Amino acid sequence: MMRSLAPTRMACGAIAVMLLAGCTTFSRDGGFDSVSTTASARLGKEAVYVRTEADREAVSSRTQELLSKPLGMDDAVQIALLNNRGLQASYSELGISEADLVQAGRLPNPGFTFSRTHWSDGFGISRTFSMGVLSVLTLPLATRIESRRFEQTRLETANAMLAVAADTRKAYVNAVAAEQAALYAAQVKDSAEAGAELALRMRQAGSFSKLDHAREQAFYAESAAQLARARQQSVAAREKLTRMMGLWGSGTQYTLPERLPDLPKDRPQLNDLESFAMQNRLDIQAARLQTQSVATSLGLSKATRFINALEVGYLNNFETDKGHERGYEISVEIPLFDWGSAKVARAQAIYMQSANRLAQTAIDARSEVRESYSAYVTSYDVAKHYRDEVVPVRKIISDEMLLRYNGMLASVFELLADSRDQVAAVNGYIDALKDYWLAETDLQQSLGGRLPPLAMTPAPDAAHSDATPSPATPASTPKPAASAPVENPRMSVPVAQPAASPSPSSDSEGK
Template sequence: MSLPLTLRPGLAAAACALLLAGCAGFTADGGFGTAASAARERLGKDALWVRSDQDRAEVYQRTQALLAQPLDADSAVQIALLNNAGLQAAFAELGISEAEYVQATRLPNPGFSFSRTRQGDDLKIDRAISVGLMNLLVLPLAARIEQDRFSQTRLAVADTLLRHALETRKAFVNAVAAEQSARYAEQVKNAAETGALFARDLARAGNVSALDHAREQAFYADAASQLARARQQALAAREQLTRRLGLWGTGAQYRLPERLPDLPTTRPALADLEGYAIASRLDLQAGRLQLDSLARSLGLTRATRFVSVIDVAYLHNTETAKPRETGYGINIEIPLFDWGGARVARAEAVYMQAASRLAENAINARSEVRETYAGYQARYDIARHYRDEVVPLRKRIADESLLRYNGMLVSVFELLTDARDQVGAVNGYLDALREYWVAETELQGALGGRLPDAGAASSPASPTVPARAGASPSPASAAAAAGPASIAVPKGQ
């Protein structure tokens, strides 16, 4: 605090040292540790905030090593965490937030005014050094508010990273499934072409009717259109994955596996998923920190509602043929028309809005968990049904038809009809398998980035923001956990 210069030098030096000791500096990682921890603990991957040529070189080398082999879901996520420019832009929010926090801890600059007037031979010089006393008084609380916002930003950026990783995994599943379907559609088209040519030759010899010939031609025409559609969908799915990966040029010529992983033989037993999600999701943790910050901001608004401007000035004036004038001045805002009620009402409304949104997000999170888990279970059952029942039955029917065709008991067109039904069963299984892996990824997203370990549903290992010394309990610490809790506006800070 800069006070009138009549203070003893030792006292002034001690006061300045005390204030400067509270000034925050920039951290070594810029607040990126929370996001890096989330990637490491929940995804098993490394995240890097590219801020130097050395970082760019490291990203390039690691990306090239990953692209040297066909991609799998894990390597696709790792490439996306290293290369996606939109994710790097999200990381820059950390630098912005940290700069605002550090700025909030800095002492306000003093003001200096100077005037020089002359009246005939008389010269008058006025000098004044002033400082905003109210700014100094609220400096610790304002710094605490910005520290909370910085912590909130770290959680929000970590949540953005996790969501991008999950979207990348979904894009990978869709791209592999689309290419697999396109290859199968090409096989179907080739088989349909063979059948159509065979039917044409039989029709020319008068061995089949025009109706059977037309049916085979229609099936071939439909198979050709399905192949064109499948190729277009495969291209679109691949480009969506490329955008998630953040690759361009030769880097976009990556190789994908030929097929999706098989359906797992068993499903993990997941219990208490709602509680796990509430404790694990970073967006809810960020909402709690935002509520804490707004509560402190509300206390600051109430404390300064009547007087928000107090300036203390040291005066040093000289005038011709007169003794030097020294002293101090105080400028204070008079709450004559504005008593601060509107600012307090606005702060209270903002706080209640944030509390309601946090409760809404908690309710939505619980509902999302129930919905995605039900979809996860259903899609697993559907894919297993196709794998164990539908596809084997269709294959058995096709084999039996082939035996009867060899025994001249059925016609070739009955054989082709059964083959078409088998094609439909295989396509149904491919779609069901893709939907299962997408459903598993969506469930991971609803739970905060990963599936819980067995027996650990209620105690997730999640990155946390370091606790502040002397932090007081949150005014809504159970808001997200309890769902639509009744949250009262704090009456004093």
């Protein structure tokens, strides 16, 4: 005899209440407010999730405003947060995770079947209405798991935003340093070209040795190759910055400052950085949430190891000769062959894996803080040494050489030889300053996107800096160089113009 399911009015009302309770809705912001708050609190920047045409127009207007002036480091970071399409793609993970959360909070759809049979002198009707009870019982636990995963996704997305900001800062520092090095390489090449041409004329006049002439030619050839290499490195560094900012078309014609920001006068004293990183780093918080979520999943696996499916239904049968029959049925999976041990073992292994990854993340974070802080201190000290010791001494030597040259006590080739010594000093200072800003960015990233509040000081903006030291050039009445420290000097290589005849102060060997 066939039976059918027909729910009573009370059962229908209960199911309706359960359905309403299980309808988890989407949030207004889709979880992005936490990312925006992180950008504002840790970077002082605005993060925007571009979803509408109005958002695109606002982003385009803001980008054009920032590009209308020489680009500063903070400006580059802001443009990247607005335009980087990879970052925008990572924001979509929030929508995916929230959809999973909403889905986990929904009750499963009930099942309904209908059948009709007949025989010679009658017929029967069967209607089945059933619902999974186990999924209803585990609904709060499943919702809690997905809620933690959603929070984990928000932390991971915010951390991805901080990583894009850090990578943009690095790309900016490398781009400005590369352009600065290329400009200086052009000065070196011009000086070497003038020296080589003068050496050729003196060689033709018989007042310069073949060896010294070859040295000047070799220096010119090497400087030309170094200039080509420096220009290519400048193009590559600029293009990387362009990619990080998500610019194309006319947006790529932005202007970079001529030099990097000045070195801060004092290096802030930073203490308890490891504990600060443990509290502040988003990847550690995300890993901790993942471990908690996996632990909850392990508990769910243990609770349902024997019973994976449980359904309850109401019955109502009708036959022509018997009329209606009412009742209920229960459908349960019998753990005859699968006792759930494999499922529990898998969940336990996943939990141990997550716990070990959390521990490794914390260990790596502490190591990264120590390493980045060491690099930060060293790079600052090296850059300060160049600023306060190497560059001022080199400037004194250069000025003294100019005095001798103007007094006809030194030949033009001695002046050019001194300019070659400037190459190492200036390039060394450029590299040291670049290393400092890169190290500071790495330290901020290792601490979770920012330095401790008491240590945070605004970085000087090279695009608006007033420090523009005058280049050292030969003068008719040179003045002795001061011994005070020089802020981010831009040394110029003196370019000797070829003379019509050999210098009277040069002997047969050009000395």
